Amino acid sequence: NAGVMQNPRHLVRRRGQEARLRCSPMKGHSHVYWYRQLPEEGLKFMVYLQKENIIDESGMPKERFSAEFPKEGPSILRIQQVVRGDSAAYFCASSPPTGGAFFGQGTRLTVV
Amino acid sequence: AQSVTQLGSHVSVSEGALVLLRCNYSSSVPPYLFWYVQYPNQGLQLLLKYTTGATLVKGINGFEAEFKKSETSFHLTKPSAHMSDAAEYFCAVTINAGGTSYGKLTFGQGTILTVHP
Numbered sequence: 691n692a693g694v695m696q697n698p699r700h701l702v703r704r705r706g707q708e709a710r711l712r713c714s715p716m717k718g719h720s721h722v723y724w725y726r727q728l729p730e731e732g733l734k735f736m737v738y739l740q741k742e743n744i745i746d747e748s749g750m751p752k753e754r755f756s757a758e759f760p761k762e763g764p765s766i767l768r769i770q771q772v773v774r775g776d777s778a779a780y781f782c783a784s785s786p787p788t789g790g791a792f793f794g795q796g797t798r799l800t801v802v
Numbered sequence: 803a804q805s806v807t808q809l810g811s812h813v814s815v816s817e818g819a820l821v822l823l824r825c826n827y828s829s830s831v832p833p834y835l836f837w838y839v840q841y842p843n844q845g846l847q848l849l850l851k852y853t854t855g856a857t858l859v860k861g862i863n864g865f866e867a868e869f870k871k872s873e874t875s876f877h878l879t880k881p882s883a884h885m886s887d888a889a890e891y892f893c894a895v896t897i898n899a900g901g902t903s904y905g906k907l908t909f910g911q912g913t914i915l916t917v918h919p
Binding site: 694696721722723725732733734735738746781783784785790791792793794795796798 | 834844845851906908911
């Protein structure tokens with residue numbers, strides 16, 4: 691049973707470009723969560739999705755960030771017009787009904 | 803809203819010594835509590851969780867934690883530290899919101915554990 695799969699593991703983008711981060715949840719999990727880990731700030735919740743639905747996006751920045759979890763395929767976190775402050779580790783997690791969250795290895799975004 | 807405070811951003815122990823990582827939480831409703839471990843450049847691995855029932859929870863790698871409602875604490879312990887335990891540890895809290903928010907966690911700032919030979 692494969693764990694939560696994220697790709698790419700490392701992503702370098704120039705300022706102004708778009709970043710697309712992908713996440714496939716664990717088999718049997720239909721809930722996906724995205725978190726951001728900034729240096730010296732810890733892990734912060736961004737968004738919670740189920741298939742074709744955004745359930746809670748209270749942690750998403752108001753501009754440039756969007757997320758989707760289509761009926762088929764992985765969940766995508768999209769960052770438009772990246773800036774240096776977007777450099778961080780982005781983690782995806784999926785959750786079973788019994789609680790807790792299982793995390794992927796993360797995508798480390800560097801904006802140059 | 804919930805919050806988590808981890809006391810001590812860095813803890814250093816000798817190999818074989820007791821490990822104690824402190825976590826206090828704040829929640830207006832009964833919480834679900836978790837400890838995760840993160841090795842450098844890796845994701846988070848679930849060590850243990852408390853949802854309901856027995857307040858002493860055993861996890862992987864010899865770790866355990868005790869939920870103390872009166873103290874709003876969920877400290878992580880291990881009787882004897884091993885070099886491989888060196889990592890960053892995160893305490894996290896969520897609430898039972900009808901089974902749909904189990905993965906929406908509020909994390910503490912993390913505690914870096916160093917183990918000396």
